[in-house]
Amino acid sequence: MILVDWQILDRINRGHISVDPFDPNLVQPNSLDIRLGNHFVWYEPGPEVIDPYEKETISSGTKEMTAESMVIDPGHFMLAETLEVISLPDNIVASIEGKSSIARLGVELHQTGGWIDAGFTGSITLEMCNVNIRPVKVYAGMPIGQLVFYTTERASRPYNLKNDAKYMNQRQATLSRYHENPKAG
DSSP states (O other): OBBHHHHHHHHTTTTEEEEEHHHHEEEBBOOOOOOEEEEEEEEEOOOOOOTOHHHHHHHHHHHEOOOOOEOTTTTTTTEEEEEEEOOTTTEEEEEEEEEEEHHHEEEEEEESOOOETTTTTTEEEEEEEEOSSOOOEEETSSSEEEEEEEEEEEOOOOOOOTTTTTTTBSSSSOOGGGGSSSSOO
């Protein structure tokens, strides 16, 4: 079941969902608007192959910046953080969705990593891309996306209890930690 406005407020007020900082004006009929943080990470152009199993290739050739605004050039990809740090209980999951007003500018908010597991705590790393033919400027603090909350059965092993919870308590835009997975084959 998707939580609606009064249920979102109720879960936050009772401490079942934690959102910090929390602004009740950001609660929408079926979601909670989330704002862009001020930490950005991106890859510099180059011929080096990124191998998901090799940490050095994931982190090499990257730049990062803390700024109050950022221009995303056409075709460019960057990681960004949400201003909000969230914490979910063992029976609520969330998905991150873009805001239509931002999407109409050509900015995609997440590529495929839009699921937040029950038990997760941390800021959310956004996987942003500009598919417009013109640069788009984004600002720290602007509503950039929305979280949709779903109630589920209680997870027997929520994210915070998993031994391989690579992104638990993350802050700032976080590079892939895929290299922590065992290599297949």
